[in-house]
Amino acid sequence: MVMYQRRVHSWHGVESDIKIINQNWAKLGILPPHPQLVNLIIRKGLERDKNIQMQILHEFGHVQAFPFVFLYYLPLYLSTKLGNINNWFVATLGLFFFWEMIAEIYVFFNDEDYINAYINNLSLYTVFFWVIAVIFIVLPFLW
Numbered sequence: 311m312v313m314y315q316r317r318v319h320s321w322h323g324v325e326s327d328i329k330i331i332n333q334n335w336a337k338l339g340i341l342p343p344h345p346q347l348v349n350l351i352i353r354k355g356l357e358r359d360k361n362i363q364m365q366i367l368h369e370f371g372h373v374q375a376f377p378f379v380f381l382y383y384l385p386l387y388l389s390t391k392l393g394n395i396n397n398w399f400v401a402t403l404g405l406f407f408f409w410e411m412i413a414e415i416y417v418f419f420n421d422e423d424y425i426n427a428y429i430n431n432l433s434l435y436t437v438f439f440w441v442i443a444v445i446f447i448v449l450p451f452l453w
C-alpha cells in the first residue's frame with residue numbers, strides 16, 4: 311500500500327513517480343523501494359505530517375539534483391584522486407552525502423516553513439547527521 315504518490319517532472323526532463331509507502335520506506339521511479347534512513351535521522355522530532363511533506367520534497371530534490379551529482383565526481387576524477395579502491399569508496403560515500411545535501415537544499419528552498427519546523431524541534435541526531443555529512447563530502451578533496 312502506498313501512503314502518497316506523486317508524478318513529478320524535473321527541470322532536466324526526467325519524469326518519475328514518487329511513492330511514499332510509509333514513514334520508513336519510499337520508492338522513486340523504476341528503482342526498488344528504499345528505506346528512508348536519512349529521513350528518519352534528519353526529521354527526528356518533527357511532527358508526522360511535516361515529516362512526510364518534507365520527505366516528498368526531499369525525494370523530488372534527489373530527482374532535480376541528479377545532474378549535479380556528476381559535478382562532485384568530476385574534479386576527483388580529473389585529479390586522479392580516485393586512484394585506488396579505498397579512495398573510490400570514500401568518494402562514493404562523499405557523493406552519497408553530497409546528493410543528500412543538495413536534495414535537502416531543494417527542500418529548504420521549497421518549504422517556506424523549513425526553518426521554523428527545525429527551530430522548534432531540532433534534534434541532536436539531525437545536527438550529528440549534517441556534521442558527518444560535511445566531513446564525508448569534504449574528505450575526498452583533502453587527501
Ligand SMILES: [Zn+2]
Nearest residue numbers: 348368410413
Ligand atoms: Zn535522500
